[in-house]
Amino acid sequence: MNNILFIIQKEFIQIFRNKTMLPIIFVLPIMQLLILVHAANYELKNIDIVVYDKDNSQYSRELISKFEASPFFNIAARAYSPATVDEYLYANKAELALVFPTGFEKDLVTQQKTQLQIQINAIDGMVAGLANAYVAAIVNNYNKSILPQIMPISANGSIKSIQVDESYWYNPELNYKSYMVPGILVLLVTLIGIILSSMNLVREKELGTIEQINVTPVKKYEFIAGKLFPFLIIGLVELAFGLTIGFLLFHIPIVGSLFLVFGVAVIYLILVMGLGLLLSTVSSTQQQTMFVAFFFIMIFILMSGLFTDVGNMPDWAKNLNRINPIAYFIKIMRMVLLKGSELRHIKQEVTTLAIYAICIFSMAVWRYKKRA
Amino acid sequence: MLEVSEISKNYKNIPALNKISFNVGKGEMFGIIGPDGAGKTSLIRILTTLLIPNSGYAKLDGLDVVKDFKKIRKKIGYMPSKFSLYQDLSVYENLSFFASVFGTTIDENYDLIKDIYQQIEPFANRLAGKLSGGMKQKLALSCALIHRPDFLFLDEPTTGVDAVSRKEFWQMLATLKKLGISILVSTPYMDEATLCDRVMLIQKGNALTIDSPAAITAHFPHPMWSIKGGSLYKIKKVLEGYEFTHSVNSFGQDLHYVDKRTQINITEIRNFIQSKTGELVEVNTILPNIEDCFIEYSR
Numbered sequence: 066m067n068n069i070l071f072i073i074q075k076e077f078i079q080i081f082r083n084k085t086m087l088p089i090i091f092v093l094p095i096m097q098l099l100i101l102v103h104a105a106n107y108e109l110k111n112i113d114i115v116v117y118d119k120d121n122s123q124y125s126r127e128l129i130s131k132f133e134a135s136p137f138f139n140i141a142a143r144a145y146s147p148a149t150v151d152e153y154l155y156a157n158k159a160e161l162a163l164v165f166p167t168g169f170e171k172d173l174v175t176q177q178k179t180q181l182q183i184q185i186n187a188i189d190g191m192v193a194g195l196a197n198a199y200v201a202a203i204v205n206n207y208n209k210s211i212l213p214q215i216m217p218i219s220a221n222g223s224i225k226s227i228q229v230d231e232s233y234w235y236n237p238e239l240n241y242k243s244y245m246v247p248g249i250l251v252l253l254v255t256l257i258g259i260i261l262s263s264m265n266l267v268r269e270k271e272l273g274t275i276e277q278i279n280v281t282p283v284k285k286y287e288f289i290a291g292k293l294f295p296f297l298i299i300g301l302v303e304l305a306f307g308l309t310i311g312f313l314l315f316h317i318p319i320v321g322s323l324f325l326v327f328g329v330a331v332i333y334l335i336l337v338m339g340l341g342l343l344l345s346t347v348s349s350t351q352q353q354t355m356f357v358a359f360f361f362i363m364i365f366i367l368m369s370g371l372f373t374d375v376g377n378m379p380d381w382a383k384n385l386n387r388i389n390p391i392a393y394f395i396k397i398m399r400m401v402l403l404k405g406s407e408l409r410h411i412k413q414e415v416t417t418l419a420i421y422a423i424c425i426f427s428m429a430v431w432r433y434k435k436r437a
Numbered sequence: 438m439l440e441v442s443e444i445s446k447n448y449k450n451i452p453a454l455n456k457i458s459f460n461v462g463k464g465e466m467f468g469i470i471g472p473d474g475a476g477k478t479s480l481i482r483i484l485t486t487l488l489i490p491n492s493g494y495a496k497l498d499g500l501d502v503v504k505d506f507k508k509i510r511k512k513i514g515y516m517p518s519k520f521s522l523y524q525d526l527s528v529y530e531n532l533s534f535f536a537s538v539f540g541t542t543i544d545e546n547y548d549l550i551k552d553i554y555q556q557i558e559p560f561a562n563r564l565a566g567k568l569s570g571g572m573k574q575k576l577a578l579s580c581a582l583i584h585r586p587d588f589l590f591l592d593e594p595t596t597g598v599d600a601v602s603r604k605e606f607w608q609m610l611a612t613l614k615k616l617g618i619s620i621l622v623s624t625p626y627m628d629e630a631t632l633c634d635r636v637m638l639i640q641k642g643n644a645l646t647i648d649s650p651a652a653i654t655a656h657f658p659h660p661m662w663s664i665k666g667g668s669l670y671k672i673k674k675v676l677e678g679y680e681f682t683h684s685v686n687s688f689g690q691d692l693h694y695v696d697k698r699t700q701i702n703i704t705e706i707r708n709f710i711q712s713k714t715g716e717l718v719e720v721n722t723i724l725p726n727i728e729d730c731f732i733e734y735s736r
Binding site: 072 | 511517520525526530
């Protein structure tokens with residue numbers, strides 16, 4: 066038991082003496098939060114549009130002014146020929162073209178219906194879909210407002226329609242940062258858990274120091290516990306540090322219990338450190354470890370729902386996510402931090418993580434050999 | 438007392454050790470002499486419980502190196518050929534760490550390492566990675582000794598160390614031997630064999646001979662001559678074509694020549710060389726050294 070303490074002490078001396086480790090631990094979270102939270106932003110604002118108004122009538126101008134008033138759109142240019150419209154789209158000077166046909170107003174007044182052409186740059190399908198939805202919303206609103214003017218007044222003098230009042234829960238301001246920060250914190254904890262711990266273990270192999278340790282009476286579990294415990298602490302400190310930055314800088318709501326968050330983080334760290342340990346048993350240099358870890362982390366992150374919604378993924382991807390620890394922890398973090406979910410709401414995820422952690426960790430310990 | 442019996446080790450299909458057997462008595466200094474790739478490190482790693490042999494057994498004070506490895510690890514000190522201490526820990530931190538994991542303290546065994554450690558003590562706060570080769574070696578030896586082992590295993594401790602440090606190092610080993618510590622040391626330097634009580638010459642995983650250095654050289658089966666002067670390369674070429682030549686090898690400034698016959702005439706050899714090369718050489722009878730024996734046995 067004492068041996069664990071000696072090894073932990075040794076590890077901390079080495080970690081704090083390492084000139085690259087400290088910046089990684091403290092600068093990395095700040096940089097990632099500051100940069101990624103802003104960069105990975107899906108809020109659509111100021112979509113540039115080009116307008117080609119062949120009709121140039123009162124109604125067309127009114128509708129254009131609605132677009133001008135919307136925060137989502139910015140009228141970048143007005144075109145006077147189909148060719149110029151294309152030019153703007155090709156040059157990426159506009160993402161969207163509004164084309165009013167001749168007779169837009171006439172048809173509207175005489176036939177109570179008319180046509181409007183929208184051309185959207187759909188290279189980024191996500192942006193195109195959202196832009197289309199925003200356009201539709203503006204056109205619909207406009208539709209409603211002009212109905213009384215163009216429709217014959219009905220018998221009782223009013224137009225019936227369903228009024229929809231929206232209210233957004235848990236993130237009423239639709240603040241994208243609140244959504245991103247918990248995910249990025251998970252990313253940080255994962256990097257520490259897998260990469261730093263496995264590299265630290267492999268370093269002993271690479272430098273040969275493991276030879277000297279192996280002939281000592283230090284037991285396998287003592288060595289592993291002593292080597293990994295510092296990274297559990299660093300991971301938790303990192304999480305606390307990141308949460309503080311998120312709270313102070315991005316004002317993310319911390320609705321749920323922090324105790325629960327850190328409790329789950331401990332389970333999660335044991336799981337990812339187990340993966341790190343497993344990784345260290347199959348590689349003999351830090352470089353190998355880096356590449357293998359990178360491979361898995363890339364897949365885990367991109368599939369985790371950090372950037373894209375898991376619900377929209379194909380079924381095989383959803384099933385694959387059942388073994389993706391990052392997906393579980395991101396889900397739990399978002400639920401607890403933003404919604405205030407309690408243990409009973411995340412029971413299933415926590416149980417899965419715990420069983421997963423036990424399996425991976427035992428497998429890693431079993432694979433780890435003190436001699437050849 | 439170390440008993441090694443028919444130890445064999447293969448790496449996949451490549452044999453590294455072939456039925457190696459020997460004994461090392463208490464307080465004895467036993468040398469394993471052989472070139473790179475002879476199997477020295479594999480053998481030492483088996484004896485230090487780090488590697489499992491394919492067949493054969495080894496017992497240290499009756500404890501099996503495979504089964505009782507936990508007990509053995511408390512009794513042995515091991516210094517690997519590659520410097521294996523923490524380069525980012527200081528001299529003192531390394532020593533106290535290894536003392537701690539063996540459940541002891543520096544103070545408790547200071548008397549044992551005093552002579553060695555005192556030489557590096559002025560640099561106690563320097564990082565181990567920043568030490569010179571000789572100092573690293575002294576630190577490694579101190580760390581291997583800090584738990585007062587009965588048996589010390591040293592894998593090529595003098596490889597890559599300057600001549601003065603090498604000499605010092607062997608003196609330190611002699612002191613440790615006097616304290617009753619048994620020592621098994623491997624080295625590729627043949628001249629170091631004479632500093633051991635007994636040696637095993639090893640080549641490609643096979644033990645060539647095991648005996649005291651004096652006995653090994655005394656049992657050399659042929660008389661030997663040294664040939665000095667003239668152009669050695671040319672003379673060697675000529676002798677290789679001589680019908681009575683058993684072997685001829687160059688050793689620095691002279692050639693060591695072994696004749697097939699038991700009775701020969703020095704002038705006959707001199708005349709032969711002169712007739713072939715026109716050079717006048719000096720031929721003297723000499724006693725073979727360990728290297729001659731190694732070359733002879735590995736023929």
